[in-house]
Amino acid sequence: MGVNSITLVGRAGRDPEVRYFESGSMVANLTLAVNRRSRDDEPDWFNLEIWGKQAQVAADYVRKGSLLGIIGSFKLDRWTDRSSGEERTKPVIRVDRLELLGSKRDSEAMAGGGFGGGGFGGGEPSEEEVPF
Numbered sequence: 001m002g003v004n005s006i007t008l009v010g011r012a013g014r015d016p017e018v019r020y021f022e023s024g025s026m027v028a029n030l031t032l033a034v035n036r037r038s039r040d041d042e043p044d045w046f047n048l049e050i051w052g053k054q055a056q057v058a059a060d061y062v063r064k065g066s067l068l069g070i071i072g073s074f075k076l077d078r079w080t081d082r083s084s085g086e087e088r089t090k091p092v093i094r095v096d097r098l099e100l101l102g103s104k105r106d107s108e109a110m111a112g113g114g115f116g117g118g119g120f121g122g123g124e125p126s127e128e129e130v131p132f
Helices: 053-061 104-111
Strands: 006-012 017-020 026-034 044-051 067-080 087-100
Touching (some): 044 053, 044 067, 053 087
Antiparallel strands (some): 006 026, 017 026
């Protein structure tokens, strides 16, 4: 028996890219920046793949900078590059559970183009608090 479970909390690095299929299913892809314990370190970036109803939630509510919690599993996408013929790989987190962690006020402030101050202890966030 093996275990392949990943739990992350971070901020969306971009708005989700959503694709719809003839079968009626949909997928949302986005990146997640997770800060390390030390503020001097660069954040770790993860590629997320979200399917089904949770993909619709991501499409409707997740925007660049949204605070997210995810539970998922690691997978390695493999393909052959059409131009070079080389085999390529890309690590991806397949999200099983998506939690929107920011407050409603945070979401409304981001939709307006800025950060409202909710969830950051008041005022604008510093450069260190936002990884992008």
